[in-house]
Amino acid sequence: MERREPPVVPVERLSGVTRERFLSYIYPQRKPVVLKGMELGACTTKWTVDYLSQAVGSKEVKIHVSAVPQMDFLSKNFVYRTLPFDVFVQRAAEVNHKEYFLSEDEKYYLRSVGEDVRKDIADIRKQFPTLAEDVQIPEYFEKEQFFSSVFRISSAGLQLWTHYDVMDNFLIQVTGKKRVALYSPQDAPYLYLSGTKSEVLDVDNPDLEKYPLFVKARRYQCFLEAGDVLFIPALWFHNVISEEFGVALNVFWKHLPADCYDKNDTYGNKDPTAASRAIQILDRALKTLEELPEEYRDFYARRMVLRIQEKAYRNDYG
Ligand SMILES: O=C(O)CCC(=O)C(=O)O
Ligand SMILES: [Fe+2]
Incomplete structure (x- = not known):
């Protein structure tokens, strides 16, 4: 039987958005948007494979390699x-490799990290100073809100699993094309989460026997071209396919007051400390419920769910 494709909501595309317009009308809506025609500096024309190779040289980078x-x-x-x-x-720019780790057509992905992977935060100005000069990052937030700037390079075809980050994000596509599927934080119940990632890897052809609720997730989508900037609000899920070899830079910045975030977060994906604490307490509550026989545990668990819904859900969500 033919499956009916679920509807896809196109992400709004806007040109010439000033800082003032972004901050007053777009940012408060907490929805993704593609910003076209942003002033990004020389990178959009300069960043060829040869230029990047020569500008950075043989500095070692840790990469994902996938067959x-x-x-x-x-x-x-x-x-x-x-x-x-x-x-x-x-290697990332070529399809077939003479030298390889796993297979002739393996794919590569770089997500830049800080000097000390555990302690330092990715900052293109520190790890790739020569390249940083070529980029003009849209200064649409205050300097104190800056969290990290992550350099991302991907082979054609590579798909990154659906995940959320806890920071607001400008994903600046400098060269190459990408397809980005996004899901609202509201749709988390349909995404089969394992931590910050969704277990539904194949968003185009999901295994609905295993993930029946996935059909309920409303998919937002956009195609990014060189020079586009995608605003991904914190907690919005995103799944990215590089349709071509491409270079991107994403800038994470804090949406909440600085003291809400985990001080040991280097990747921008650790839940705010109050959320982590609440989850810990919930786990203890669940452990406590185990002291009861099933019939009682079920009854009190359902009452707890109702209490959570009543006290903590927002009332303008569908
Ligand atoms: O474009 C990519 O390679 C992934 C982007 C991403 O996950 C991010 O910017 O948070
Ligand atoms: Fe991300």
Whole structure:
């Protein structure tokens, strides 16, 4: 039987959005939007494979290498390897490799990190100072809100699993094309989450026997081209396919007051401390319910769910 495709909501595309317009009308809506024609500096014309190789040189980078396009965090079908940056960029830009780790047509993905991977936050100005000069990051938020700037380079075809980050984000697509599918934080119940990631890897052809509720998730979608900036509000899920080899830079900034965030968060994906604490307390409550026989546990668990709905849900959500 033919399956009916669920509807896709196009992400709004807006041109020439000033800082004032963004902050007054767009940012408060907490919805993704593609900003076209932003002033991004020389990077959009300068960042060829040869220029990047030469500008950065042989500095070592840790990358994801995957034999298949769709990376899977559950089965871990990818490996981490280290390459000199110039070698990595050349390889990521080619489809078939003379030298490779897993297979001739393996795919590569770089997500830049800080000097000390555990403690330092990715900042293109620190790890790739020569390239940072070529980028003009849209200053649509206050300097104190800045969290990180992450350099991302991807082979054609590579798909990054659906996940959320806890910071607001400008995903600046400098070169290459991407398809981004997004889901609202409201649709979390339909995404089968494992931490910050969705277990539904194949968003185009989901296994509905395993993930029946996924059909209820409303998919937003946009296609990014060189020079586009996608605003991804904190907690919005995103799934990214690189349709071409491409270079991107994403800037994370804090939406909440600084003291709400986990001080040990280097990736921008640790839940705000109040949320982590609440989840811990919930886990303790669940443990406590185990002291009761099933009939009682079920009754009190349902009452607790009702209490959570009544006290903590917002009332303008569908
Ligand atoms: O475009 C990509 O490679 C992934 C983007 C992403 O996950 C992000 O900017 O948070
Ligand atoms: Fe992300």
